[in-house]
């Protein structure tokens with residue numbers, strides 16, 4: 487138990503920072519630090535001695551690239567960013583940081599809105615820790631440098647049409663995404679990405695590499711699924727994959743003839759009621775609100791989503807939803823659908839339809 491609380495102290499602020507507003511996170515960050523001194527220079531010196539490790543400090547070229555957040559509104563200035571190629575290097579970096587009582591954060595895809603992957607004095611960028619293997623029972627071992635697009639494509643290709651429930655943006659990291667849940671259109675059937683985790687490999691604050699699953703280190707296995715960054719650097723997840731649905735239909739319902747505010751509100755309420763009562767699990771539907779340029783008094787609303795099944799069943803389900811809309815809104819509704827797609831084609835459409843599961847876009851913004 488002593489070990490867990492020590493780990494928690496070292497690595498806990500990223501967890502809190504990810505679930506509370508940033509201002510509050512900054513307020514609570516101080517008391518959670520190590521008692522005693524934070525000797526950043528000695529941590530950096532120790533790290534600089536690790537062989538064949540890519541290291542970026544404010545005085546080296548490439549630091550701006552390595553420390554750049556996805557969200558340009560946030561300023562980040564870690565003392566050092568390292569990009570390991572081996573798990574052993576991660577263990578060595580953590581040991582250096584722990585002996586100097588310095589905070590460490592891992593960065594997987596870097597898509598934290600709050601740039602929490604760059605919040606430590608020492609940042610470990612997992613981009614090259616990106617192996618992916620599948621066994622015959624559909625269990626996939628996915629190192630956390632893999633982004634969602636690589637995970638989806640990798641398990642589908644290597645595992646004979648295997649799939650996982652996850653978000654629709656292929657460039658989001660499997661590290662942070664899984665740690666905090668990982669929510670996507672397939673979630674109504676498959677749950678969250680974290681629900682598919684059956685094992686985890688992680689580096690603890692003392693530099694040891696441990697496995698946690700339903701029989702080994704059970705308390706850690708429980709804690710890491712939701713509180714991961716407080717307990718260690720996750721190097722690999724083991725996911726139980728499922729057989730991908732053979733057909734999906736992507737669709738949207740727009741209102742080109744704009745809804746009045748009362749039609750919009752009533753349609754939104756109809757959507758909520760439908761979701762709670764009538765909707766088939768195979769029908770995933772999100773509501774989008776887009777501000778209307780030059781008109782502060784209204785917004786455009788649309789319903790977008792995926793159906794996991796064939797076109798005929800989709801038409802049947804979507805017509806049930808249409809029936810619930812207020813009649814005047816129903817008259818304005820325009821349905822567009824993709825027709826039947828395969829699993830990967832469906833993910834590509836959800837990702838923005840540039841023809842691939844691109845893991846490099848979008849650039850920081």
Ligand SMILES: Cc1cc2nc3c(=O)[nH]c(=O)nc-3n(C[C@H](O)[C@H](O)[C@H](O)COP(=O)(O)OP(=O)(O)OC[C@H]3O[C@@H](n4cnc5c(N)ncnc54)[C@H](O)[C@@H]3O)c2cc1C
Nearest residue numbers: 593594595596597598602603653654659661662663669720
């Ligand atoms: C454009 C965009 C689209 C998104 N779409 C979705 C979506 O469809 N569904 C959804 O649920 N969410 C979505 N998100 C949110 C996203 O899932 C979270 O922000 C997630 O935490 C990002 O993971 P990451 O690895 O890319 O981020 P990072 O910035 O690398 O990490 C995020 C947090 O996790 C920690 N962390 C990362 N890797 C590790 C590791 N290996 N070990 C320990 N700690 C680690 C970091 O320290 C940090 O606290 C989206 C975000 C963006 C920017």
